[in-house]
Amino acid sequence: MPASLDELLRMYRTMVLIRQAEERLVQLFAAGNMPGFIHSYIGEEATAVGVCGALRPDDYITSTHRGHGHIIAKGGDLGLFFAELYGKATGYCRGKGGSMHVTDMDLGILGANGIVGAGIPIAAGAALACRMQGVDRVAVSFLGDGATDIGVFHEALNMASLWEVPAVFVCENNGYADFMSRATHQKIERVSDRAASYAMPGVTVDGNDVEAVRDAATEAVARARSGGGPTLLECVTYRWRGHYEGDPQPYRTSDEVEEWKRRDPITTAEERLRAAGALDDAARGAIRDEAVAAIDQAVAEAEAAPMPSPEDALEDVYVDLVEEGW
Amino acid sequence: MKLSYARAVSLALSEAMVADDRVFVLGEDVAHGGAYGATVGLLDRFGPARVRDTPISEAAIVGYSVGASLAGMRPVAEIMHMDFIACAMDQVVNQAAKVRYMSGGKASAPLVIRAGTGGWLSAAAQHSQSLEAWFTHVPGIKVVSSGTPADARAVLRAAIADDNPVLVIESLSLYEGQDEVPEGAPAYRLGTADLKRRGDDVSIVTWGAMVPRVLEAATTLDAEGVHAEVIDLVTLRPWDVDAVLESVARTNRAVVVHQAYRHGGFGAEIAATVAERAFDHLDAPVARVGSLDVPVPFSPPLEEYVLPTAARVVDAVRAMA
Numbered sequence: 001m002p003a004s005l006d007e008l009l010r011m012y013r014t015m016v017l018i019r020q021a022e023e024r025l026v027q028l029f030a031a032g033n034m035p036g037f038i039h040s041y042i043g044e045e046a047t048a049v050g051v052c053g054a055l056r057p058d059d060y061i062t063s064t065h066r067g068h069g070h071i072i073a074k075g076g077d078l079g080l081f082f083a084e085l086y087g088k089a090t091g092y093c094r095g096k097g098g099s100m101h102v103t104d105m106d107l108g109i110l111g112a113n114g115i116v117g118a119g120i121p122i123a124a125g126a127a128l129a130c131r132m133q134g135v136d137r138v139a140v141s142f143l144g145d146g147a148t149d150i151g152v153f154h155e156a157l158n159m160a161s162l163w164e165v166p167a168v169f170v171c172e173n174n175g176y177a178d179f180m181s182r183a184t185h186q187k188i189e190r191v192s193d194r195a196a197s198y199a200m201p202g203v204t205v206d207g208n209d210v211e212a213v214r215d216a217a218t219e220a221v222a223r224a225r226s227g228g229g230p231t232l233l234e235c236v237t238y239r240w241r242g243h244y245e246g247d248p249q250p251y252r253t254s255d256e257v258e259e260w261k262r263r264d265p266i267t268t269a270e271e272r273l274r275a276a277g278a279l280d281d282a283a284r285g286a287i288r289d290e291a292v293a294a295i296d297q298a299v300a301e302a303e304a305a306p307m308p309s310p311e312d313a314l315e316d317v318y319v320d321l322v323e324e325g326w
Numbered sequence: 327m328k329l330s331y332a333r334a335v336s337l338a339l340s341e342a343m344v345a346d347d348r349v350f351v352l353g354e355d356v357a358h359g360g361a362y363g364a365t366v367g368l369l370d371r372f373g374p375a376r377v378r379d380t381p382i383s384e385a386a387i388v389g390y391s392v393g394a395s396l397a398g399m400r401p402v403a404e405i406m407h408m409d410f411i412a413c414a415m416d417q418v419v420n421q422a423a424k425v426r427y428m429s430g431g432k433a434s435a436p437l438v439i440r441a442g443t444g445g446w447l448s449a450a451a452q453h454s455q456s457l458e459a460w461f462t463h464v465p466g467i468k469v470v471s472s473g474t475p476a477d478a479r480a481v482l483r484a485a486i487a488d489d490n491p492v493l494v495i496e497s498l499s500l501y502e503g504q505d506e507v508p509e510g511a512p513a514y515r516l517g518t519a520d521l522k523r524r525g526d527d528v529s530i531v532t533w534g535a536m537v538p539r540v541l542e543a544a545t546t547l548d549a550e551g552v553h554a555e556v557i558d559l560v561t562l563r564p565w566d567v568d569a570v571l572e573s574v575a576r577t578n579r580a581v582v583v584h585q586a587y588r589h590g591g592f593g594a595e596i597a598a599t600v601a602e603r604a605f606d607h608l609d610a611p612v613a614r615v616g617s618l619d620v621p622v623p624f625s626p627p628l629e630e631y632v633l634p635t636a637a638r639v640v641d642a643v644r645a646m647a
Contacts, residue, residue, distance in 0.1 A: 092429075093432070115416055129393065151385060152386060152389060155381070319436075
């Protein structure tokens with residue numbers, strides 16, 4: 001069933017929130033307010049939002065190093081999210097995870113991941129658990145095109161197909177694995193061609209079209225939920241910013257980036273909503289203002305929040321043990 | 327009851343599966359009883375959903391276990407030979423061991439990895455290693471071992487009941503050996519050492535496949551009037567520091583014995599701790615007996631020469647006198 005206008009509007013709103021949050025993060029990072037490093041999701045919003053639009057709150061996801069969009073799209077709390085990225089005690093992971101490890105078990109977010117491809121078998125294992133428990137939850141693994149080169153991708157998809165686990169493997173093909181363009185790291189034309197090796201459906205959609213993503217994800221999720229097994233869903237999109245903030249990007253031209261910016265997933269959704277009479281300038285402004293206000297509040301709270309006590313580092317290693325300090 | 331080590335393992339698995347619906351086993355050939363017979367009978371009793379043969383995919387075996395445990399199951403994965411765990415290192419070291427910490431305590435991965443470990447199989451360099459030091463090095467995972475059938479059962483039950491990821495080192499060279507296993511429900515608390523033999527002259531700290539060999543050495547030493555205390559560490563992380571220090575304070579001598587390579591082996595951690603915390607009690611430097619620092623060779627005389635023996639343990643103790 002295609003998305004209703006209400007649903008499209010909801011997805012548009014979430015995409016705007018992700019974009020605004022990411023733009024703010026880029027500014028905060030450039031100003032030196034953020035420890036570590038961040039991988040911006042700008043340009044890929046339609047993939048996270050379209051896929052999560054097909055999920056229930058109790059479904060599982062695993063995310064990636066470029067995971068901010070997935071967390072927000074799955075319903076993550078902005079306050080906990082920003083506090084974590086600031087390394088604060090009040091953050092999602094009490095300051096122990098940061099950008100690459102945001103986890104929210106209440107929302108089924110089994111963790112972003114700093115190791116490329118590592119979330120793939122983890123999502124599939126969660127899907128196996130759902131099947132064994134007789135519940136109709138599904139698990140989605142977000143992964144990049146680069147992750148389809150690592151061995152565990154192939155091991156995990158082979159087993160998922162064999163066991164018909166309720167999983168959807170969502171490849172965000174953003175054109176680059178680190179600094180390497182797809183042509184330099186894979187010979188196949190479509191990432192979804194790899195599904196053939198595992199006798200599972202392989203689907204390629206325009207990852208910048210939130211409705212197309214949502215429709216394809218809905219079909220894959222329905223298949224998984226009804227016992228029809230896993231799907232490899234390739235969403236073709238583009239990373240507007242570098243691999244990480246500060247990446248000088250000598251490996252691509254600004255013309256290429258500008259070309260993709262003309263295919264902005266948010267603009268595309270906006271044009272459709274306008275054409276259908278569901279969005280005007282005032283509503284557009286209100287949605288943006290609402291996102292900015294939510295981010296302002298989350299950032300202000302995060303900045304005011306306390307840093308963890310150094311000795312907190314000794315907790316959370318084991319369920320039942322605290323490690324010794326100095 | 328008299329049971330082989332392998333049967334004690336399958337008994338523990340079936341007991342755990344009866345006690346807890348969340349427990350299931352997965353690994354290469356496990357539905358066929360396992361390459362070394364540790365899962366014999368489980369398929370018939372519990373069915374293919376809970377006794378899952380996997381493709382030859384160690385990273386996925388552990389990765390699926392991480393995911394299933396996060397989602398509320400209690401997977402028990404078999405790694406046929408510990409050497410093969412190299413194929414799954416990311417999932418063990420960066421995922422299973424880290425997920426709780428990285429999530430600030432929100433997520434837990436209570437999975438068990440059973441690894442068939444060690445030599446004396448004439449299986450050569452890729453099927454004979456004792457790699458426990460790779461894992462005792464990493465915070466977030468517990469590491470346990472067993473040197474008798476009774477311990478194999480008790481330790482595995484405790485590992486499955488534990489809420490953390492646990493690596494269980496099973497000694498393949500002991501698999502066929504039979505010994506008495508108590509009838510009643512086993513009780514082992516992770517982190518506690520087991521005093522296998524009392525003595526006042528030297529403390530020998532060991533685990534796994536070396537336990538029976540060290541006990542043999544202790545018998546030989548008895549005849550020479552040297553009474554060795556044998557501490558089976560059982561749990562390597564977190565290890566029972568107090569039990570070792572208490573013993574050394576009494577005997578004033580310590581030897582650490584493990585099958586793993588001597589260089590960088592977990593024995594070095596124990597020796598260093600004894601030196602740091604019991605230096606004043608020591609009448610001799612802490613000695614270490616381990617495998618020679620070469621890959622485990624194939625031919626029996628070569629392997630016998632490289633791996634530690636009861637005779638080498640006896641020599642090490644004699645040299646301290």
